[in-house]
Amino acid sequence: MRVEMVEGNEAERYDPGVVNMDKRCSCGHQMELKLSTVVFKKNAEIENVPVLICDTCNHSEIFPPVKPCLVSLLGRLKALLPEKIHLRFDERNEIARIIQLQQKQEAGVEGVRRLIEERINELLDMLLLARSLEDQEWVDDIQQKLVQLTDKTLAAVIISFSRNRINR
Numbered sequence: 001m002r003v004e005m006v007e008g009n010e011a012e013r014y015d016p017g018v019v020n021m022d023k024r025c026s027c028g029h030q031m032e033l034k035l036s037t038v039v040f041k042k043n044a045e046i047e048n049v050p051v052l053i054c055d056t057c058n059h060s061e062i063f064p065p066v067k068p069c070l071v072s073l074l075g076r077l078k079a080l081l082p083e084k085i086h087l088r089f090d091e092r093n094e095i096a097r098i099i100q101l102q103q104k105q106e107a108g109v110e111g112v113r114r115l116i117e118e119r120i121n122e123l124l125d126m127l128l129l130a131r132s133l134e135d136q137e138w139v140d141d142i143q144q145k146l147v148q149l150t151d152k153t154l155a156a157v158i159i160s161f162s163r164n165r166i167n168r
């Protein structure tokens with residue numbers, strides 16, 4: 001499954017305060033959360049991007065909580081094109097990372113909460129280390145990752161779009 005990403009004002013259409021929990025496609029069917037490869041300007045391939053897909057009409061859109069991160073990544077990649085680029089989004093985005101783990105473990109909402117909690121603790125340990133080393137770039141990077149995970153509704157949103165809903 002590949003999704004072609006066209007340049008536009010995707011970022012402006014995203015409102016971080018509003019994540020629709022019962023997202024339906026314009027054709028009326030339920031959208032499903034999947035990890036997909038996004039292709040940008042033919043040469044950039046980004047693997048494991050969370051995408052909402054309608055199985056009925058094939059409409060797809062980027063999972064709203066990861067959109068700001070993806071848009072800023074594409075902005076930075078633009079400078080490197082037309083060189084071939086291949087990278088993994090789950091290595092750069094914490095939400096994509098959690099979704100990948102959730103799908104692998106078929107985790108339910110409690111499982112996702114636990115995954116998020118464990119990752120936050122791990123990042124907080126890294127933050128202490130980065131601070132003690134006075135590595136400001138690393139500190140900034142970790143803080144940005146923590147921000148991605150601190151949305152309280154995130155676990156519920158991930159589950160509401162996932163087919164593998166096993167309560168654990």
Ligand SMILES: [Zn+2]
Pocket residue numbers: 025026027028029054055056057058059
């Ligand atoms: Zn549809």
